[in-house]
Amino acid sequence: MKTNPDPNALPALLHQIRQCSLCQAHLPLGPRPVIQASSEARLMIVGQAPGTRVHDTGIPWNDPSGDRLRRWLDLDRETFYDPSRIAIMPMGLCYPGKGKSGDLPPRPECAPQWHGQVWPLLPNVGMTLLVGQYAQNYYLSDKPKTLTDTVRAWRQWAPTYLPLPHPSPRNTLWLKKNPWFEADVVPYIRDYVHQHLGL
Structure with missing residues (x-):
């Protein structure tokens, strides 16, 4: 049976998280942790790490990837x-910098430091969307090696965890090659979200 956490615990933790400078030496734009959470939240989205636009605005998924993710969920911005x-909690809460092809991976210090502290304060989350390989590698044990095979095996973890490809425009080709995702997985998530979020 889930217990109700101290109502002051999550706001205090979020304040602490937003002051975090654990990885400061490795962050080209400096720390700006991006997280959204309430003890009432029923859906969790665990993504990769903020991009530059999200870093600039402090608003998670405030970019074309977020637009596609909202279309998958059939949700408006409000x-x-x-x-x-x-609730939205990426694997790395700060922008990690540019790599040779796209952004660098999320900083490895971040999720072990904060995720385990946040989860006990979210007693109502019934589904967690694991967006991309970093979230899937962290949260799913005994999973297939490739992202495609992991997403294809989504029923193995549903509804607790739902592995998703990243909604980045870079993955448009993947979506065209794997039409089953938008035909089978997206409707399941939409139904669940609309039922449990009271829409």
Whole structure:
């Protein structure tokens, strides 16, 4: 049976997280942790790490990837950014910098430092969307080696965890090659989200 956490615990933790400078020496734009959460949230989205646009605005998924993710969920921005419905906690809370092809991976210090502290304060989350390989590698044990095979095996973990490809425009080709994702997985997530978020 889930217990109700101290109502002051999550706001205090979020304040602490937003002051974090654990990885400061490795962050080209400096620390700006991006997280959204409320103890009432029923859906969690665990993504990769903020991009430059999200870093600049402090708003998670405030980019073309977020636009596609909201289309998958069939949610408007107002609902998506309502922390009493949706929690958002990437694997790395700060922009990690540019790599040779796209952004660098999330900083490895971040999730072990914060995720385990946040989860006990979110007793109402019933589904967690694991967006991309970093979230899937961290949260799913005994998973297939490739992202495609992991997403294809989504029923193995549903509804607790739902592995998703990243909604980045870079993955448009993947979506065209794997039409089953938008035909089978997206409707399941939409149904669950709309039922449990009271839409």
